[in-house]
Amino acid sequence: MKKIRSIGVIDDDPITVFGIKKMLNLLEVSETIKTYANGKEAIEDIKDMLEKNDAIPEVIFLDINMPIMDGWQFLEEFITLPLPNRIRINILTSSIDPADRENWLYYKEKTHHLIDYKNKPIRKHQIKDMTSPA
Amino acid sequence: MLRETQTNTSNYLIKQLPKATAFIDKEFKVVHASDTWIDYFDFNSDQVIGKTIHKLFGKVNPEWQEALDNCIRGQQSAIEIERYFDSNNREKWFEWVNIPWYDEGENIIGVILQVEDVTKRINNELEHEKLQILLKEKSEIAKIGSWEYDAVADELTWSDMTKKIHGVPLSHKPDLANGIEFYKEGYSRNTISLAVHKAMVEGIPWTERLQLVKANGEEIWVIAAGKPLFKNKEFIGLIGTFQDINDSVISDLKTKENEKLLRTLIDNLPLNVFIKDTDSRKILANKSEVSFCGLEDESQIIGKTDFDFYDQVTARSSREEDLYVMQTLKPILSKETINVKKDGTVTTFMTSKLPLIGDDGKSNGLVGISWDISDIKQKEKELRDLINVTSLQNKQLINFAHIVSHNLRSHTANFSMLLEFLINEKDEEEKEKIINMLNEASDNLLETLENLNEVVAISTNVNLEKKPTFLYKKIQTVEQNLAAFLKKNNATLINNVPNDLQIMVIPAYIDSILMNFITNSVKYKDPKRDPVITLSINRNEQYTILSIEDNGLGIDLKKYGDKLFGMYKTFHHNSDARGIGLYISKNQIEAMNGKVMVCSEVDKGTTFNIYFNEKN
Known part of the structure; x- marks a missing residue:
């Protein structure tokens, strides 16, 4: 299995972050795992990496309900970034609001990146699929 | 000589007779003729005497010839009427009398012809006959019958039409008491009895609309008229007429009944009904419309326009509708309008306006029907507000349900995930870390539940009073x-x-x-x-x-x-x-x-x- 160089986890809930990190480490899919407590921290770091020509995460785990900048606002900005490579974005949410699902379909059509949508919790056996390169 | 003188004298006397007279001998030659006779026939006075009547009249019809022959034999003929056209071709009627002419010895020596111009009389007779026919026709068409009562002989005569009106055979012989019995008992009979009595005693004529009961029991309406006749101030009888007006009275009654029904109907409709003329002046208004305008009687509204009751804007747009209806002849149906009265009251009407079309195909006004739907509008608005509130609340409720679901799910997802780790974890230190996290997740869940409770309390504590x-x-x-x-x-x-x-x-x-x-x-x-x-x-x-x-x-x-x-x-x-x-x-x-x-x-x-x- 081809190792992914960098994964980003964006979630305000420390327990979820802990869980995802633990599963990723167990499966040893990535060298680096970056974590962010909200969309704003993440988008700012990614922009910074772009400027410095650093490698940006190839897979992103994204929560929707977050303070300051939520998942949708993050996506809105992210898809405008000049990223030629296809990034895999796994939306993870506990929401069952149909409006969120519609939002997903909207962004999915709008970008060349691969956007997936999963309800929490995720299981270890799902991680493999969710980290396969887009 | 003497004889000659005598002849001349009688000659002269005959000449002056006022009645047209001619004496002819047995050979039918004219011996004497009065000037009137010569004038009648336009003869030349010099050429009459000594000429035969055959020569004078050109032709003598056989009946006359027979009459003259009879006279000479001593038989006087009946009076005859002859038509004759004079030289101006005017129609003239003559009455002829042929009498035998006797001499002193009672010997017939000729015929005396007497002629009378009866043109006037004949014309009168013809005129009378014509009038009779006309009268009969008229009485047939107008259903007018006449009657006459001869008080002296106590005899009542009915014309054929009168008999027909009464429904009796033409052979019926009426009398006064029997005549009165034909009137319907009650008002009609009382009225006629009184009228006849008054006519006889006070000489007052009558004309009354009364009901008769025909011989077959059918009731009909008639105009009964009568007039007393007096001779030397003494009552001698009555004359009068009957007119069968049953059809028109019945249709009149029917029309009146229909009018009353229609009026009752429009007055009691829970709608404002009005009729306007071409200048949008009201010419009819029902009770609802009258009381809507704040008035008591229809007469107060007649001739007024919307400008008298509504503000300028309302009245103007109403007038525009009126003009549209009357000019296009197309009705306006169930149009919702907001009407502001002069005192500022606002009413919502559902109005229909229908053109009234005259015989010339043009509109001569319109009928308007307005339904006050203000209450319904108000209720509709309340209902709409209520729907808005309800749908808003419903939205909030769904939103809240999503919040609850999301918040609870996020914690349970954590529980589920952490428990899975715990089961598979070998490392004791890591196990403790996971247990601490489970504790944290549990506290978070409790806090979330408390928060949700707080929100639910607000929504359910509807009994808290302001x-x-x-x-x-x-x-x-x-x-x-x-x-x-x-x-x-x-x-x-x-x-x-x-x-x-x-x-x-x-x-x-x-x-x-x-x-x-x-x-x-x-x-x-x-x-x-x-x-x-x-x-x-x-x-x-x-x-x-x-x-x-x-x-x-x-x-x-x-x-x-x-x-x-x-x-x-x-x-x-x-x-x-x-x-x-x-x-x-x-x-x-x-x-x-x-x-x-x-x-x-x-x-x-x-x-x-x-x-x-x-x-x-």
């Missing part, structure tokens, strides 16, 4: 309770609320709301300046508006506007931001039928306007 509350005092109390917090942050609170102002609120909620907004203003202060919070009051028709203005960080409403009052939404890097305060405050304000609005500018500050509903 009470008049002095707002100024409430702010003072909150200020005292927050004194330490305010002092620590160097915050200033300016209370511009009038100290006598009372608002209708649930006291517990107003405490919580004030506390929440004031704390927020301080929490999200701009680090570059000391916080200043100003509270002031505005009013509009329905609401008392409390403005809470601060000079804090401000919020980018473009980005966060729709989430500001959402649950668990925070917008600043602030460690104790829970994201529940504004959500609860908003719920409390809405539970008091109020609303909250916000305006804000980043780095300048934020103003929350809280609308307290004073009406409801």
Whole structure:
């Protein structure tokens, strides 16, 4: 299995972050795992990496309900970034609001990146699929 | 000689006879002729004497010849009437008498011809006959019969038509008592008895509309007229007529009945009904319309237009509708119009206007039917408001359900995940870490449940009553309770609320709301300046508006506007931001039928306007 160089986890809930990190480490899919407590921290770091020509995460785990900048606002900005490579974005949410699902379909059509949508919790056996390169 | 003189004398006498007379001998030669006779036939007076009548008249018809022959034999002929055309071709009628001419010895010596011009009489007779025929025709057509009562002989005569009207055979012989019995018992018979009596005694003629009962029992209406006849001031009889007017009376009654029915109908319709002429003047108005215009009688409305009852705008648009209907001949059906009366009363009508079309195909007015639907409109509006409120509440409920679901799910997802780790974990240290996290997740869940409970309590505590509350005092109390917090942050609170102002609120909620907004203003202060919070009051028709203005960080409403009052939404890097305060405050304000609005500018500050509903 081809190792992914960098994964980003964006979630305000420390327990979820802990869980995802633990599963990723167990499966040893990535060298680096970056974590962010909200969309704003993440988008700012990614922009910074772009400027410095650093490698940006190839897979992103994204929560929707977050303070300051939520998942949708993050996506809105992210898809405008000049990223030629296809990034895999796994939306993870506990929401069952149909409006969120519609939002997903909207962004999915709008970008060349691969956007997936999963309800929490995720299981270890799902991680493999969710980290396969887009 | 003497004889000659005698002849001349008689000759002269005959010549002057006033009646046209001629004497002819047995050879039918004229011996004597009166001037009148010569004149009658336009003869030349010199050429008459000695000529035969055959020569004079050209031709003598056989009957006359026979009559003359009979005369000579001693038989006087009957009077004969002859038609004759004179030299001017005028029609003339003559009455002839041929008498035998005797001499002194009673010997027949010729014939005396006497002629009388009866043209006038004949014409009169013809005229009379014509009149008789006309009268008969007229009486047949107009169903007028006549009668005559001869008081002297106590004899009553009915014309054929009169008999027909009474339904009796032509052979019927009426008498006065029997005649009166044909009148319907009651009013009709009493009236005629009295009329006949009055005519006989006082000489007053009568004309009455009465009912007869025909021989077959059928009741009919007639005009009975009569007139007494007097001779030398003595009553000698009565003459009169009968006219059968049953058909017209029946149709009259029917028309009247229909009119009454129609009038009753339109007067009792729960609709305003009116008829307008081409100038939009009302020429009919039913009771509803009259009382709608604030009047008591239809006569007060007749001739008036909408300009007399409505304001200019309403009246003008009504006139435009009228013109449209009358010019196009197309009806306006069930049009909803808002009508403002002169006193300002507003009524919503569902109006139909239908053109009245005359024989010439043009409109000579219109019929209007208006239904006052103001009440229905009002109810409709209330219903719509209620639907709006309900659908809003429903939306909020669904939203809340999603919040609950999301918040509970996020914790249970964590439980599930952590438990899976725990089962498979070998490392003791890691196990302890996971257990600590499970504890944390459990605490979070409890807190979430508490928060949700708080929200549910607001929505379910509908029985909490609003009470008049002095707002100024409430702010003072909150200020005292927050004194330490305010002092620590160097915050200033300016209370511009009038100290006598009372608002209708649930006291517990107003405490919580004030506390929440004031704390927020301080929490999200701009680090570059000391916080200043100003509270002031505005009013509009329905609401008392409390403005809470601060000079804090401000919020980018473009980005966060729709989430500001959402649950668990925070917008600043602030460690104790829970994201529940504004959500609860908003719920409390809405539970008091109020609303909250916000305006804000980043780095300048934020103003929350809280609308307290004073009406409801």
